[in-house]
Amino acid sequence: MIKTVNLTKVFRTDEVETTALNNVSFTINPGEFSAIMGPSGCGKSTLLNILGLLDNPSGGEYFFNGSEVSKFTERQRARMRKENIGFVFQNFNLIDELNVFENVELPLIYLGLSATERKQRVNEALEQMQITHRRKHFPLQLSGGQQQRVAVARAVVANPKLILADEPTGNLDSANGEEVMNLLERLNQQGTTLIIVTHSQRDAEYAHRIIRLFDGQIVTENIRA
Secondary structure, eight states: OEEEEEEEEEEEOSSOEEEEEEEEEEEEOTTOEEEEEOOTTSSHHHHHHHHTTSSOOSEEEEEETTEEOTTOOHHHHHHHHHHHEEEEOTTOOOOTTSOHHHHHHHHHHHTTOOHHHHHHHHHHHHHHTTOGGGTTSOGGGSOHHHHHHHHHHHHHTTOOSEEEEESTTTTSOHHHHHHHHHHHHHHHHTTOEEEEEOSOHHHHTTSSEEEEEETTEEEEEEEOO
């Protein structure tokens, strides 16, 4: 599913060169649930951006679903992204002017699906996330936990092979955070490959594999039996 070989990312300005990732190599198999941990500034979000095809590495190789994608153009990355990857963000990233149904429907519009199929898929995703009763509401009318459930519904509605979640419980209280992690765990049990970036040891315990980064390098990798 995912394989990185000596992945590096260097950010350069006129005077400063910063190495965000330094020879990062790992493999994630289809259906795995992995957590990436580490202190602020260790390269977690940079790595997630590369895995999510939002950015290219400076060096090394990245194999996604059997294709070497590290040199892809923005257009190639966008096509691969929308067909294969769902994203969940800490701050939900919902569109305030669209109601719940319309927010979840958005990826399907980009994929060019018919209105009938869109309606069926959105209703299934909302039911799965137990948020159907709020489908006509707007994001600002929802609690944080409800907004994150809508965001997860939007991430899964196109049946992606991979879901990337960046601090998915970061803006939630512990009860809502646990609820969101249980939903993500259920998706993984249904076969979706899942990678989360988290500061939370509790959230990381849901994963089969915990990868710890420090100064842009993997320092430990623990696989749960």
